[in-house]
Amino acid sequence: MIYLDYNATTPCDKRVVEAMLPFFQEKFGNPSSLYYLGQEAKNAIEETRERIARFIGARKEEIIFTSGGTEANNLAIRGTIEALKKKGNHLITSSIEHHSVLKVFQSLEKEGFEVTYLPVNDAGQLDPDTLQKSIRPSTILISIMQANNETGVIEPIKELASLAQTKGIVFHTDAVQTMGKIPIKVKDLGVSLLSASAHKFYGPKGIGFLYLRKGTPLSPQIRGGEHERRKRAGTENVPAIVGMGKATEIAAGEMEAETKKVETLRNTLEEGLLSTIPEIEVVSQKAPRLFNTSLILVKDVEGESMLLNLDFEGIEVSSGSACTSGSLEPSHVLLACGYPHEIAHGSIRFSLGKFNTAEEINQVLEVFPKIVEKLRKISPFGKSEVH
Amino acid sequence: MIYLDYNATTPCDKRVVEAMLPFFQEKFGNPSSLYYLGQEAKNAIEETRERIARFIGARKEEIIFTSGGTEANNLAIRGTIEALKKKGNHLITSSIEHHSVLKVFQSLEKEGFEVTYLPVNDAGQLDPDTLQKSIRPSTILISIMQANNETGVIEPIKELASLAQTKGIVFHTDAVQTMGKIPIKVKDLGVSLLSASAHKFYGPKGIGFLYLRKGTPLSPQIRGGEHERRKRAGTENVPAIVGMGKATEIAAGEMEAETKKVETLRNTLEEGLLSTIPEIEVVSQKAPRLFNTSLILVKDVEGESMLLNLDFEGIEVSSGSACTSGSLEPSHVLLACGYPHEIAHGSIRFSLGKFNTAEEINQVLEVFPKIVEKLRKISPFGKSEVH
Amino acid sequence: MYSEKVLDHFRNPRNVGKIENPDGVGKVGNPVCGDVMVMYLKIKEDVIEDARFETFGCGAAIATSSMATELIKGKTIEEARQISNNAVAEALDGLPPVKMHCSVLAEEGIKAAIEDYLQKKKEQ
């Protein structure tokens, strides 16, 4: 099996599983409990909090554990808006956000908030000037992702957030695709809120965190006990938190080396595909991009049919975003980049990770052109041959 | 170490950990992905859904996975109210609910809803007549827990829910303390919503579920992808879901036998304590109670000081509820039962589980009377000697 | 998510391609929606002697196209016209709910090609 869908999810690093294991049966205490076993669990999660805080240049008290990236995004947006709704009702986001951001804004629109969805250029990039112009006196929140999960494009968060900062507007960034991949320093970025999810960087599923800058108001969305400084109730998922801590530690130590390795593989893949398959395009190839992501548009062929054919060959990739694969709409990200529907339907995403090898990439380069050729033969459109 | 705080959390059953393990590194796919690895994960969670549904007599589509009991309770209450708020603004709950229910109602009160907190009798039981009288034409939701986490008292959910049913009011029950301990059949109980949490029945932390009867309106609280039939977005916590499934399977097979064993131990403990320590009381001893729970009131001694002394001896118990141990208020449950503050401060909860042994109980019976004696000597109140 | 049969017809689609000088051609779907099917028919005395297709679309679109050509070969045009989208889906052991629209495409493809044939016949 050749797994090339690391942006959808990653396998846990072995060391992450090892770190988690003792917390299921032995160190199983409830961190709210005062006795030894409880305090042991409490200490384990507090150490993780410290470690994650250090990694992103934050303070321990600024990290709130959540059940994943989706919850962190929901909490960031709803939590801010509930806390600030008396101050205004205008919100700004982009048209390329993940559904866990977009759907929240769409539901807020129904509740009477005004939302500006910023456009992107052909390469999927946001323009600070456009943001500047869309800010109103009633703007209370701006939420822009740090890197897009489909294209890999990295947005100029620092420039965007500084515009928010000068006007005293809360700025949130969805860093689910960047955490563990590129260095993040929240002070540098100038954001008030930042979301991440462990299963995107070799940690377990079902755990993530929200960075909440000290002093930023936030209304909890899940209420109950006094957990997470009253910002998020519920018995802490201790093993998963510890696992996310380990994943962070590993990223801190190995990120740089992995980046180089994976980027080389990704570039080999792209060059190989571009030189063997006619009429394909690498989306945003010239823009600042994540080193591991390659979104390819293949003319005259539909994405899912490529995906399934690759699956038959044991190669696992995504067609656009994992979450939207079940839907019939083409990727909203590609549409936002200005691609027409018929082109956007022909997208296939390769997202690489640290366990990939050069042989695997060669295998893909062997197999994929044949698949495209086969599907183009079935297609009623342009009958161009593969070289 | 003698762990007697199973109502706070339980260790994972060994078989649960074994069932989860393959899903961290090998079967790590994202259930939204169309290729083999994704569908494998998808099948694993759908089998779990089926298994849990069967266990509680529900249908597969009626089970929504959440990050735990707290989230399930929040989703049940807020989700119902958002869906039904046009129909009325009166809500009913009890004064002995878990904080993950109470705090949600308290925040709803601030948002303009009217909430009736039903009283309980001295034994912590709710009276269907009292509920009947408190129902108004504007009542849209009733939420009553099936068993209380502190006293173990089991409420007459069937009678209470039938009152709701005749008036077409949505009825939710927090079954976090009953799931896996006593048989649950949702049709029998007549509830529309039921919450549970895996870490209370030998499953992992960070996972739970909400039963949502078909046709009951519910507004999602975490939005994003199309997961969980659009009732709860976020990449599924596959290993934890599988673990909860295994825990359910184990409960289905072994619950009955474990109940007998644990009940005998609990009764031995209670009889032993009552016969050696003067001026103590077992709360709700005569009421229908969970077989594993024993809440003891010790006169003239404060709960935390007993808890810490027991901890010194390697015995881990809770003083009231795990969640409130960090706070200074005595248990709201004991206050609701009519105990004065000074008595309520002297509570200590033993909650047993399937890994406890007769020797462990003997050890507690050896140690605890001495601790009470010591603390009563320090106390300025009544200087009664321990026999 | 897909049945074995769907995967089989997707992996090894039957009757792919054009027919030279077809008696009927139906083009349905829309590239904007992500699926387009062209159905070519060879018809003799109102019996479908050969059917071929070209499809741009997802796995289900290709599999239903393939199955549709199989189903109509040898049938009279009256019989073929009565093949519903459900029949195509059933012949494939079912389709996921989100993909049922692909079977509609197949049904419409058959009907469009037959209409084209009848139209041409009238014009002769």
Added chain:
Amino acid sequence: MYSEKVLDHFRNPRNVGKIENPDGVGKVGNPVCGDVMVMYLKIKEDVIEDARFETFGCGAAIATSSMATELIKGKTIEEARQISNNAVAEALDGLPPVKMHCSVLAEEGIKAAIEDYLQKKKEQ
């Protein structure tokens, strides 16, 4: 959550009990709030010769009571009166924030017992 020192003073509280015919007694706290402390003093020429306590309360309440008696023994009443709750907490290597009120109880206990002593002295 508690420092080693707190746990030590809680586990082995110093100076537990009553003093017969004390020169000063202070009773502070409230059973409703979950902590009550009674401080007994033996005072000679305004120097605290002995101090004992009885406390109903949590771990921190018992530990701060114990530490308070240790801190004031041998001190003049003027010195003892100046012992703040922070000083008691610091002597125990700190207390968790939710438990700081217990150190207030200790400070108040000392003050109340000294007041009682001064009151009695005045009345003599």
